[in-house]
Amino acid sequence: MKYLHPILALLLIINQGCSQLSSIRHNPENNADWVEQTLHSMTLDQKIGQMILMTFSPSYMSDSSQEWLTIKDNIINKHVFGYHIWHGDIYAARHYIRKMQEMSDIPLVFSADFERGVGLKFDGAVEFPTNMAFGATRNPDYAYKMGAYTALEAKAIGFSMAFAPDADIQNNPDNPIINTRSFGETPELVSEMVTAFIRGTHDNRFGAAVKHFPGHGNTNFDSHVDLATIYSDLNQMKTTELRPFQAAVDNDVDMIMTAHIYVPCLEKTPGKPATLSKSILTGLLRNKMNFEGIIITDAMGMGGIKANYTEKYAVVSAIQAGCDLLINNGTDASYTFNCIREAINTGRLSEARIDSSVRRLLTLKANLGLNINPLLDIDSGDRLIGQIKVRDFAQQVADDAVTLVRDDLKLIPLKESYDDLTIINIHDTNTKHEFNSFQKGLLNFYPEAKVFNLDLSDNSEAYRTVIDSISEKSTVIIGAFVRYGAYKGHVDFNKIQIDFINQLNRKTENIIVYSFGNPYILRQIPGIGSYLCGYGWQAVCQKAAVKALTGQIDISGKLPVTIPGIADFGSGIHLPKNPVFTDDRRKSVSFTPIRRGFPSEAAIDPSKLKEIENMLNKGVQDSAYPGGVFLAMKDGIIVEEYAFGHLSYEPGSPAVNIRTIYDLASMTKPIATTAAAMLLYDKGQIDLDEKVSATIPEFGQGGKENVTIRNLLTHTSGLPPFIQLWKVADSPQAMLNYLYNYETAYPTGTETQYSCMGMIVLQKVIEAKTGQPLDSFLSEILYKPLGMNFTCYNPPAKWADNIAPTEYDPERGGIVHGKVHDENAYYLGGVSGNAGLFSTARDLAIFSQMLLNGGCYRGTKYFKPETVGLFTQRQNVVEGSDRTLGWGTPSGKSSSGQYFSENSIGHTGFTGTSIWIDFDKKLVGILLTNRVHPTRNNHKLYDFRYRIYDLLQESVTDFPLTKNPNVDY
Numbered sequence: 001m002k003y004l005h006p007i008l009a010l011l012l013i014i015n016q017g018c019s020q021l022s023s024i025r026h027n028p029e030n031n032a033d034w035v036e037q038t039l040h041s042m043t044l045d046q047k048i049g050q051m052i053l054m055t056f057s058p059s060y061m062s063d064s065s066q067e068w069l070t071i072k073d074n075i076i077n078k079h080v081f082g083y084h085i086w087h088g089d090i091y092a093a094r095h096y097i098r099k100m101q102e103m104s105d106i107p108l109v110f111s112a113d114f115e116r117g118v119g120l121k122f123d124g125a126v127e128f129p130t131n132m133a134f135g136a137t138r139n140p141d142y143a144y145k146m147g148a149y150t151a152l153e154a155k156a157i158g159f160s161m162a163f164a165p166d167a168d169i170q171n172n173p174d175n176p177i178i179n180t181r182s183f184g185e186t187p188e189l190v191s192e193m194v195t196a197f198i199r200g201t202h203d204n205r206f207g208a209a210v211k212h213f214p215g216h217g218n219t220n221f222d223s224h225v226d227l228a229t230i231y232s233d234l235n236q237m238k239t240t241e242l243r244p245f246q247a248a249v250d251n252d253v254d255m256i257m258t259a260h261i262y263v264p265c266l267e268k269t270p271g272k273p274a275t276l277s278k279s280i281l282t283g284l285l286r287n288k289m290n291f292e293g294i295i296i297t298d299a300m301g302m303g304g305i306k307a308n309y310t311e312k313y314a315v316v317s318a319i320q321a322g323c324d325l326l327i328n329n330g331t332d333a334s335y336t337f338n339c340i341r342e343a344i345n346t347g348r349l350s351e352a353r354i355d356s357s358v359r360r361l362l363t364l365k366a367n368l369g370l371n372i373n374p375l376l377d378i379d380s381g382d383r384l385i386g387q388i389k390v391r392d393f394a395q396q397v398a399d400d401a402v403t404l405v406r407d408d409l410k411l412i413p414l415k416e417s418y419d420d421l422t423i424i425n426i427h428d429t430n431t432k433h434e435f436n437s438f439q440k441g442l443l444n445f446y447p448e449a450k451v452f453n454l455d456l457s458d459n460s461e462a463y464r465t466v467i468d469s470i471s472e473k474s475t476v477i478i479g480a481f482v483r484y485g486a487y488k489g490h491v492d493f494n495k496i497q498i499d500f501i502n503q504l505n506r507k508t509e510n511i512i513v514y515s516f517g518n519p520y521i522l523r524q525i526p527g528i529g530s531y532l533c534g535y536g537w538q539a540v541c542q543k544a545a546v547k548a549l550t551g552q553i554d555i556s557g558k559l560p561v562t563i564p565g566i567a568d569f570g571s572g573i574h575l576p577k578n579p580v581f582t583d584d585r586r587k588s589v590s591f592t593p594i595r596r597g598f599p600s601e602a603a604i605d606p607s608k609l610k611e612i613e614n615m616l617n618k619g620v621q622d623s624a625y626p627g628g629v630f631l632a633m634k635d636g637i638i639v640e641e642y643a644f645g646h647l648s649y650e651p652g653s654p655a656v657n658i659r660t661i662y663d664l665a666s667m668t669k670p671i672a673t674t675a676a677a678m679l680l681y682d683k684g685q686i687d688l689d690e691k692v693s694a695t696i697p698e699f700g701q702g703g704k705e706n707v708t709i710r711n712l713l714t715h716t717s718g719l720p721p722f723i724q725l726w727k728v729a730d731s732p733q734a735m736l737n738y739l740y741n742y743e744t745a746y747p748t749g750t751e752t753q754y755s756c757m758g759m760i761v762l763q764k765v766i767e768a769k770t771g772q773p774l775d776s777f778l779s780e781i782l783y784k785p786l787g788m789n790f791t792c793y794n795p796p797a798k799w800a801d802n803i804a805p806t807e808y809d810p811e812r813g814g815i816v817h818g819k820v821h822d823e824n825a826y827y828l829g830g831v832s833g834n835a836g837l838f839s840t841a842r843d844l845a846i847f848s849q850m851l852l853n854g855g856c857y858r859g860t861k862y863f864k865p866e867t868v869g870l871f872t873q874r875q876n877v878v879e880g881s882d883r884t885l886g887w888g889t890p891s892g893k894s895s896s897g898q899y900f901s902e903n904s905i906g907h908t909g910f911t912g913t914s915i916w917i918d919f920d921k922k923l924v925g926i927l928l929t930n931r932v933h934p935t936r937n938n939h940k941l942y943d944f945r946y947r948i949y950d951l952l953q954e955s956v957t958d959f960p961l962t963k964n965p966n967v968d969y
Contacts, residue, residue: 031366038106038362038371044351046106047358048340049079051319053111053296053327058088058096070332075104078333081325081361082109082161087121090157090385094378097158106362107370111161111209115181116538117146117394118153118385125153126390131166131193132519133401133535135184135560136572140196142397143183147200147208149390154206156381160368161207163257165197167244168212170561173520174220176491179484180517180535182217184560185569187243194244195251202252207368210248212259212298213285214266214274215241226303227262227273234265246289254364255294256285258323260304273304276314281322294360296325300336315339316348324357391540398544401535403557404573405522405566408529411475411512413551413580414445418475421446424466425479426497427455433601437539438479438516441546443593445581447787447858448842451595456494462598463500467507469596475510477549481537483517491518493525501525514545519559522566533557551578592636593858594842594849599955602634608955609640612948619929620645624940625912627656627804628929631841632952635922636849641841647804648815648933654801661790661803661838662928663821665909668837669759671791671847674713674871674886676766676778682867685769688713688885695765696740703744709765711748712758713885716877718744719757726827735828736764752881756824756834763833775831786850786857788843793820794830795838803838804930806911821911821932835910841926848917848924872905872919882966890916891966897946898969899953899961912941916949921959925952 039047054074061068074080083100085093097110112121119127128134128146143165150162169190170182183193194210201208214237219228232241245256258275266284267277274280275297285291297318300306305314311329315336318326328336343349365371377384404412423439423446433453435443443449452466470476478501484491493501505511505527512530515521516537522528532548532555534541547553555575562569599606609632616630627645631638643660646653664671680686688710693700699707703718711717723742725735739757746753763774770777775793783791795803795818806821808814820826822835830836846857851872855863871885882891887905890896895908896916906916912931917924927948931941946969954961963969 031363031371034366034371035359035362039355039359042358044344044354045337045341046079047351047354048337048344049333050081050106050358050361051325051340051354052078052080052333052336053082053084053109053325054080054331054333055084055086055299055327056331057086058092060092061096067331071100072103074333075100075108078337079106080108080333082111084111084163084327085121085159086112090122090124090381093122093157094381098375098378101158101374104374107365107374109161109207109365109368109370110159111163111207112154112159113164114150114154114159114162115164115166117150118157122157125385126387126394127538127540128394129398129401129534129536129538129541130180131183132170132180132560133397133541134193135182135189136401136403136533136535136557137397138189138558139400140192142400143193143196144200145393146397147197148204149200149393151201151204151206152377153385153390155204155377156384158376158378160370160376161209161254162201163209163211165194165208165210166212167194167210167248168215169217169240169244171240172218172220173523173561173564174491175217176220177224177484178217179491180519181484185562187240189560190244191247195247198248198251198253205369207254207364209255209257209296210245210253211257212261213245213256214259214263214280215245216259216261217241219261224302224304226307227260227271228304230261230263232263232265237263237265242289245285249289249291249293253293254367255296255325256291257296257298260298260302271308273308275305275323276309276317276321278321286322292360294324294357294364295322297323297327299327299329301329311335312339312342316343319343319349319353319357324360395540395543398534398536398538398540399547399553401541401557402544402548402553402555403519403533403535403559404548404555404575405531405533405559405563405571406529407573409509411510411530412532412549412555412575413578414549416580418446418449420471420474421449422452422470422474422476423449423479424452424454424476425481426493426501427453427481428483428491428493428497429455429481429485430457431455433598435595436479436542438514438542438545441543442477442549443595444858445546445550447593448789452597454497454500460496460499463496467500467503470504470507472508473510474508476504476508476512478511478513479545480513480515480521481517482515482521483537493521498524502527512549514549516541516545519561520563522563526566533559550580553577592849592853594633594636594638594845596641597637597639599639602637602639603956603958604632604634604639605955605957606639608951612640612951613642613644615944615948615951616642616644619941619944622940623649624938624944625929625931626653626933627660628912628927629656629658629660629662629841630928630948631658631845631924631926632955633845633849633924634956636852638845647930656804657802658842659790659802659840660928661795661799661840662913662930663804663806663909663911664837664839664913664928665822665835665911666756667907667909667913667915668825668835669833670886670905670907671839671844672774672778672793672837673759673762673766673833675782675847676770676774677709677713677762677886678863678867678871679781680766680769682864686765692761692765695768696761698737699740699761701740702742703747707748709762710875710877710885712762712765714752714875714877714881714883715754715758716749716752716881716883717755717758717761718746718748719753719755719761720745721753721755721757723757724823726823732828735824736760749877752878752883756822759833760824760828761833766833773831774833782862783843785860786846786862788839788846791837791839791843793836793838804928805933806930807932807936808934815934841928844915844926845924848915848926851917852919852922852924889966890964892968893946894967895942895945895949896964896967897948897950897953898963898967899950900964901962902964902966904964910936914945918953921956923952923956925949
């Protein structure tokens with residue numbers, strides 16, 4: 001075994017990768033002396049204990065706890081070889097490793113399954129992609145660096161061994177436990193990667209254990225569960241499975257871990273696992289392959305052993321077969337210790353046999369330098385663990401591994417924009433339906449995408465709901481999180497998931513499947529036209545996926561396995577870097593975006609949503625409105641987006657859809673005019689208490705001399721609710737002049753009277769301040785950046801087929817359609833502070849969530865949080881008034897119903913529209929109808945609208961249902 005001085009090793013990693021440097025041995029003569037002197041001074045009990053490796057996961061233990069007392073006994077009285085740590089906290093591990101080394105007469109070896117680096121087991125350290133990702137890069141320098149960086153981080157905690165790398169050949173696509181743990185399917189690729197990893201560890205004086213001898217690849221069974229069988233013949237074993245292990249032996253690997261597998265061509269006794277086979281461990285590995293290092297069992301509590309043998313029989317048989325070190329069952333070494341002692345006393349084992357193993361075990365400890373400094377680099381942890389350069393390296397590997405297997409419709413890279421994009425994650429385990437970094441990363445680029453998470457907890461109805469939300473023109477990106485796992489017994493989609501993807505593929509051909517694990521899943525869904533493999537689900541792999549799909553990196557990976565009947569080993573379409581976005585569109589997601597989800601994800605009772613649907617449909621039957629859209633959202637999750645009825649009562653009228661555009665009427669006041677005032681307030685361009693006459697001098701007469709912007713926003717200016725300006729003036733300017741000259745209906749600031757007139761005046765103040773018409777100012781600064789793509793004044797004629805008509809107006813030639821219903825706004829040119837805005841429920845949801853986020857959306861700040869707070873709180877210009885700056889709050893017979901909290905805002909529109917936002921519950925309700933079609937005299941909506949909002953509040957399950965004291969229901 002060769003080791004490099006740690007300082008030279010660090011230089012090697014940084015500057016020379018895996019180029020060869022002369023190794024510096026750690027004084028082998030002195031090592032040998034220490035080994036022999038130690039061995040000859042040891043008692044039999046000490047020798048027995050050295051053959052036992054214990055396990056635990058470090059967390060706080062008091063000195064008097066049974067767990068700690070057992071560990072103490074294992075070390076002091078049973079003299080165990082060391083401890084294998086499953087997982088834990090870095091600081092806890094360092095603390096207990098130090099404490100345990102200090103109490104041991106013979107230095108302990110601490111190991112862990114660092115197959116993907118230290119971050120696999122310890123948060124804060126670096127986790128690398130899977131071995132198969134490394135295989136896809138075809139770069140052994142990467143494997144070397146993984147071994148070297150793993151060694152540096154592990155030694156800084158106190159570890160001296162990694163149970164890695166995996167030397168199995170992945171030559172059975174149905175293998176449920178190896179899969180992406182392997183570097184690939186050919187002995188050449190696996191051998192090259194395995195030996196590079198070993199050199200990386202050795203050059204940093206760190207031990208490596210290859211596994212699972214004689215090869216766990218060619219089976220479809222998990223040995224964690226029961227005994228697996230390898231069906232390869234002798235020639236295949238020699239030419240395939242054994243070659244990476246021989247390469248490891250030739251590179252002085254420290255340990256080889258046995259597999260609990262039956263290999264008929266190597267072991268004549270039916271059903272005898274390799275771990276207990278003398279012909280395999282001694283005859284083959286020791287004698288024919290000339291391995292001089294340590295043979296270690298896999299965990300003796302796994303099903304392949306435990307389900308078929310007693311513990312005593314397995315312990316003794318493993319040592320007889322040639323094992324030097326046993327991974328113990330349980331936390332107490334006593335039983336295994338006593339089994340070995342009894343076997344010696346009865347002659348089943350000789351002390352000479354024990355000595356041969358202990359000599360190897362002590363030699364390893366000396367080679368690792370534990371006889372000189374058992375604490376290794378434990379005091380360097382904060383400096384060496386989690387370095388940026390190591391994280392960057394992990395990302396580089398993930399980027400280079402991405403493999404484009406097929407792209408029949410040229411869907412990769414993605415386009416800059418989509419009319420209908422859906423991102424679906426499908427998991428083969430139970431999850432919490434949470435967004436992961438893959439979805440969040442894509443949402444940075446495509447904020448309007450619909451997002452779903454599906455897992456084993458979802459039934460076929462849940463999958464059907466997703467299918468129903470996707471159109472024939474949709475582009476769908478599926479993140480397939482299907483991966484190996486101990487005791488799972490499978491590594492594939494289940495039938496519901498297969499049927500779902502195939503049905504989806506029949507509905508739209510624009511489907512991209514990105515595998516974050518098992519590359520073979522394409523066999524289950526062969527009709528998919530675009531398929532990529534990332535081989536891992538780690539954060540760096542998810543980031544690489546986003547980069548690959550948006551053209552930020554070269555796609556250059558090559559399949560390290562064959563996908564039978566679909567793709568050959570080594571295949572992969574090379575796609576040069578071609579960024580989809582050349583501007584700075586990508587921004588970090590700092591605040592909750594809107595996304596479609598299941599009611600349960602937002603603590604919403606779906607049965608109440610069904611009651612809302614029934615009530616809305618009854619409204620259509622009762623002719624309260626021709627149709628409409630209702631949207632409910634909580635915590636940024638759209639739990640209901642329901643279209644009902646038709647655009648009009650005419651036979652053959654199109655059905656309403658969730659993107660139908662409505663005339664918002666007075667909802668223009670908060671969504672447009674108030675929002676514009678907020679933008680100016682944020683920039684210091686207006687003062688809420690400045691007089692309107694300072695900007696519009698002609699307004700300062702008729703009792704309006706002291707009217708302020710705050711008065712206009714709170715409806716306390718003295719202006720009347722409504723004036724039919726179009727009847728008393730023949731031009732927009734004449735209408736404004738009439739308004740400016742109009743006398744107040746009451747003294748400014750003494751009453752609250754909702755007034756459309758005040759908002760028309762405020763519009764003109766804003767336009768004077770900005771030098772722009774209100775519509776173009778809002779479109780440029782707010783709506784387009786937010787992604788409110790169907791929100792505007794004077795909608796274009798091409799949208800007409802999807803705009804709900806309003807009233808029959810003989811003076812305007814019939815049904816008003818695609819033009820603002822409000823007469824003042826219409827004769828003012830369609831752009832007015834009181835009315836004229838058109839929008840969709842989805843666009844209004846974006847606006848609402850931006851307010852709930854404190855003025856930010858998808859990482860972009862539109863308003864200061866303080867501004868949002870100011871404009872959404874009651875102003876009390878008139879004591880007891882329910883008005884905020886531009887919004888209303890629940891009071892009296894409010895359209896909000898009984899349960900929207902006091903920290904809620906909302907507004908209605910004359911045409912039959914309304915919105916309510918509850919800041920306490922992060923809850924939004926939006927109801928858009930055209931109840932004025934064909935006549936404004938239809939008031940049936942008012943009789944039950946409040947009940948719809950009550951049902952929405954009743955659906956919330958994570959807050960108590962509390963009546964607002966300010967309402968009178």
